[in-house]
Amino acid sequence: MKDKQIKIKLKGIxxxxxxxxxxxxxxxxxxxxxxxxLVDIDAPNFKKIVTLGTRTHDVNKKLRKTN
Numbered sequence: 001m002k003d004k005q006i007k008i009k010l011k012g013i014x015x016x017x018x019x020x021x022x023x024x025x026x027x028x029x030x031x032x033x034x035x036x037x038l039v040d041i042d043a044p045n046f047k048k049i050v051t052l053g054t055r056t057h058d059v060n061k062k063l064r065k066t067n
Contacts, residue, residue: 022046023053 013021022043029039
């Protein structure tokens with residue numbers, strides 16, 4: 001099957017909205033995977049945003065410095 005490609009341009013989006021937008025795209029990507037749809041997202045800092053946005057509360061405690 002031929003690859004499908006989409007290009008989305010966003011104007012006037014804040015940094016917080018950008019992070020949430022990428023997290024929602026990542027959720028969609030993960031939900032479609034069982035149906036055989038492989039989504040590749042190429043965006044600035046995508047991996048970092050997803051890593052920080054999907055970690056659990058316990059991981060946050062481990063990353064903080066103890067006084």
